Amino acid sequence: MSTDYKKKILTLLVNWYEGSPAYVRGEPPSRRRIMRLYDNGKTDFPLYDIENHIARKDINQAVFDMAEAGLVGYEWMRGQRNHIISGVWLRFEKIDSVYDLLERTPKGDEAEEAAAGLERLREMSAEQWVVDWADEKLADIRKKRSIGNALPTDASERGDLLKALSLLGGETEVLERVFSIRCFGDSKRFERTVKSRLIRIVKKYLAVEDNVTDEAALRLVGLSRYPEQFEFSGAVAISLPGGEIDYSPLPNGGALTNEDLSIGSLSIAPSIRRILSIENKANYVEYVRKGRSDEELVLFHGGQYSPAKRLFLQQIVAAMPDNCLFSHWGDIDFGGFSMLARLRREIFPDVRPYLMGKAELLKYADLCAKFDKGYADKLSGLLRQPELADCAECIEYMLEMGVRLEQEAMLL
Numbered sequence: 118m119s120t121d122y123k124k125k126i127l128t129l130l131v132n133w134y135e136g137s138p139a140y141v142r143g144e145p146p147s148r149r150r151i152m153r154l155y156d157n158g159k160t161d162f163p164l165y166d167i168e169n170h171i172a173r174k175d176i177n178q179a180v181f182d183m184a185e186a187g188l189v190g191y192e193w194m195r196g197q198r199n200h201i202i203s204g205v206w207l208r209f210e211k212i213d214s215v216y217d218l219l220e221r222t223p224k225g226d227e228a229e230e231a232a233a234g235l236e237r238l239r240e241m242s243a244e245q246w247v248v249d250w251a252d253e254k255l256a257d258i259r260k261k262r263s264i265g266n267a268l269p270t271d272a273s274e275r276g277d278l279l280k281a282l283s284l285l286g287g288e289t290e291v292l293e294r295v296f297s298i299r300c301f302g303d304s305k306r307f308e309r310t311v312k313s314r315l316i317r318i319v320k321k322y323l324a325v326e327d328n329v330t331d332e333a334a335l336r337l338v339g340l341s342r343y344p345e346q347f348e349f350s351g352a353v354a355i356s357l358p359g360g361e362i363d364y365s366p367l368p369n370g371g372a373l374t375n376e377d378l379s380i381g382s383l384s385i386a387p388s389i390r391r392i393l394s395i396e397n398k399a400n401y402v403e404y405v406r407k408g409r410s411d412e413e414l415v416l417f418h419g420g421q422y423s424p425a426k427r428l429f430l431q432q433i434v435a436a437m438p439d440n441c442l443f444s445h446w447g448d449i450d451f452g453g454f455s456m457l458a459r460l461r462r463e464i465f466p467d468v469r470p471y472l473m474g475k476a477e478l479l480k481y482a483d484l485c486a487k488f489d490k491g492y493a494d495k496l497s498g499l500l501r502q503p504e505l506a507d508c509a510e511c512i513e514y515m516l517e518m519g520v521r522l523e524q525e526a527m528l529l
Contacts, residue, residue, distance in 0.1 A: 122179035126152070126162065127188065127215050130207045135224045141262050143225070145212075151204035154180075155194060167201055180205055187211045188218070228258050231268050234279045241283045244338075246322045250282075269314070277301065277310045282318075285338045290375045290425035293340050326420055326452040336423035346372040347429040350405040351414030352386035370405055370415070375425040378432060385414060385436045392433065393471060394418040396447035396456060400524050404446075418445065421456060430464045446471040449478060450521035451496050454512065458504040475511045478522055484529065485520035493519065 130152055139146035154165040154176070166172050180202055183189045188211050194203040207215065216223050235251045235258070242248055254267040269275040281300050291299075297307030312335075319334040329337075336345060350370025354363045357380060364371040365386065385392075390412040395401040401417040409415050414433075422430065437443070443465050447453030453473060460468045478485060488496070499505050499512055515521055 120179075122164070122176050123183055124219055125164065126176075126179065126205060127183070127207075127219055128221075129162065130189070130205070131215060131219065131221070134207060135263070140224070141260075143262065145209040149190075149206040151192075151206045153204050154202045156203055165202075173201070177202055186214070188215050224264075225262050227272075228262050228264055230272075231264050231275060232258050234275070235268075238279050238283050242286065244286045246319075247282050247285065250318055250322050274310045277306065278314055281307065281311045281315060285340075287339060287424065289339065289428075290336075290341055290345055290423065291339055292344070293335070293342055296340055324421060325455040329420055333420050336425075337421055339424040341423075341425075344374045344376060345423060345425050346374055347378075347426060348372045348401070348417040349414060350409055352389055352411075353414060354384050354386075355381040356384070357381045369402075373429070375428065378429060383432045383436050385433070385438060385441075387438045388412060389414045389438055389441055391442045391444060392416065392437065394430075394443075394445045394460070395524075396420070396445075396453060397524050399528060400446065403528055418447070418456065420452070421459070427463060430460075434465045442469060443467065444469045444471040445473075446524060447473060448521070448523045449473050449511065449515070450523065451492065451499065453524070454499050454505055454508055457508070458499070458502050461504040470508060472524070472527065473508070473511065475514045477527070478511070478514060478518070478520060481522055481526050482520075484526035485518075485522045487519050488521055492521075496521075 130150075133150055133152070134140055134146065137146055137150070153159055153161045155167055162176075164172060165176050180189065180191050184191055187208055189205050190208055191205045192203050193199070194201040197203075232255055235255045239248050239251045239255075242251075257267045258264060264270060264275075269278060277300070281296075284296070284300055293307060293312070294304040297304050300307060315338075316331045316334050319338055320329060323337050324334055332342065335341065348370060349364070349372070350367070352365040353371075354361055354365070355373065355377065357377070388411065392414045393404075394416040395404060396418045398417060398419070401415065405415055416430075416433065419426075434443070445457050445460055445468050447456050447470075457468065457470055457473070493516055496512060497516055500509055505512070
């Protein structure tokens, strides 16, 4: 029982110290902080019940033993010497012994270990968003000399997260359980210890849409529960080892997976004069059913595309007939224009916006949604992207009127 009281008292004292400005500066406090055992009815340690003779005596003995070992100092309540202890404080010259007794790693040592892991991650990762995340967490840890909320407090779970982040990247899609086996030799460990944290990180550092789903967030970094399908409608064919499949007769289009593309060769009929990618599924379905001409190839873009879909889009561009245009129809909002800019950077520099201008905002003015200052700040940042110079008039009008438009509204 005495040992239990010792650990409880020392834990509270160490917690106070590690939460102090002196700790952040890496030095003992200039003034000792006294933990009140009893001070005219007030206490920081409710277990010290002066009416309970046994508890008071056991706690007094625990304090005596710690004081004899040089771990703490104490003082008696005035007029109650050898009876009631008023307060206890740490002696910092023996702080290492305090940590040993508690079998506790100093928060500073734990923070340094975590910082070293982040440094290694920065060196290993080729993904800029991972480096950006690691930089922010490093700055936070070094400022506070504490892991805090920057990383998992459990060392094993922290190691799992950093290892998973270091292995993300590349051009291929990986199933979650396959990725988990590669990382940990356990098909379910990724889901247990990493998945939820990784989703939060991806949504903050990589996804541009506020309402991105968990599944879509993981696809952005090449992870999926099931193979991703790439949907399209038009005169496309794929040559496979077993023969050629022609999708042009399908009135509502078809789909391919990354595995299909890895063993096949994609071709587009010379009659195709325009490729149109459409962000929203409802608009894609409606356009295919009612609006697609025989000279068009229509792609379902979805949200921000994954590494696997990027390969699909690149193969589409590689197979484009001469004098074929490429257009994109997305929401007239931050996410829609971000997708357009990314398509121009990574897929095809001459992608044209379709129904994404000021004229549409005016036409559907009664269906536009308002946005707040935080959203406006993000939106104004798009004006600094050279890929969107031709969209400046529309973006400036959005900022002036404080409106945005989802493309589903045009279906009405």
